[in-house]
């Protein structure tokens with residue numbers, strides 16, 4: 185191994201959670217990865233230490249000006265006991281495109297991947313095996329230099345924490361369930377020239393208001409529209425959105441306001457491999473709703489690491505509710521889920537070369 189991370193093991197290992205009642209992101213493993221960056225030394229002192237609180241100076245710039253970023257990926261245990269990561273090189277690349285936008289130093293891609301592998305290896309016994317469960321991996325970087333002033337910091341921390349997770353959305357059998365989505369016409373998530381393509385906390389803080397509004401309307405998530413015309417569909421909550429109209433599978437193009445999802449990229453690759461009619465193009469909400477009224481809107485689903493594929497059964501626009509298909513899980517969403525989840529867990533042959541063994 186090129187990088188030599190020190191390992192300090194916990195003296196107080198925690199009890200592992202019951203795999204039957206796992207929810208998303210509530211419990212954390214025994215260890216975490218940490219590494220520092222300074223102007224003089226660059227990235228240095230990579231270490232695996234017991235999971236626990238981080239001491240921060242109250243003037244740490246992340247607490248005031250939010251110079252930070254995060255990533256998300258998963259580790260799965262296969263039936264024959266191997267541990268698989270899904271396309272971690274893509275998370276490493278996206279880290280650097282986010283960092284570039286946020287004036288955070290670049291990180292060698294192999295350093296990112298080796299750090300993920302090292303900490304997952306130490307906590308390998310925490311990877312749950314039950315259907316629909318996995319170990320969620322959360323790498324993040326923040327500016328911890330103590331200063332009050334708006335400029336890029338001279339000191340950062342890179343951390344990785346791990347959380348054994350169950351299904352993102354509650355379902356009785358661990359399988360897919362269809363969600364209701366509220367079409368948000370007032371609040372926006374991203375603007376051209378902004379940080380919509382970067383995985384940064386501020387994007388999510390700014391989305392909470394719309395998320396609460398959607399919950400009041402009985403919906404799980406928000407469908408974001410573009411910030412200029414409030415007309416073109418962009419994303420669903422913290423995932424990418426796909427619409428199937430008259431046999432054409434449509435998702436928004438990566439034009440700066442969309443997060444370039446790794447699940448989105450994988451879904452596009454599978455659909456193209458299957459010879460399906462796929463378009464990355466702008467799509468108006470009015471065309472989606474019209475197709476819905478005319479019975480031409482076949483499916484809507486969202487894609488992201490946390491839930492993999494989340495089918496949408498209903499769209500709520502102003503005070504009207506539009507049922508999609510029979511309101512349940514669509515055929516394509518189901519096929520994509522079983523293929524992707526199958527590859528991720530080693531049950532379906534990975535002819536795309538996406539999985540990486542620990």
Ligand SMILES: *Cc1c(COP(=O)(O)O)cnc(C)c1O
Pocket residue numbers: 256383419421422423424443444445446447448487488489490
């Ligand atoms: C993380 C994220 C996605 C999904 O990206 P994946 O790499 O597929 O997990 C989509 N949209 C937003 C806003 C996100 O934060």
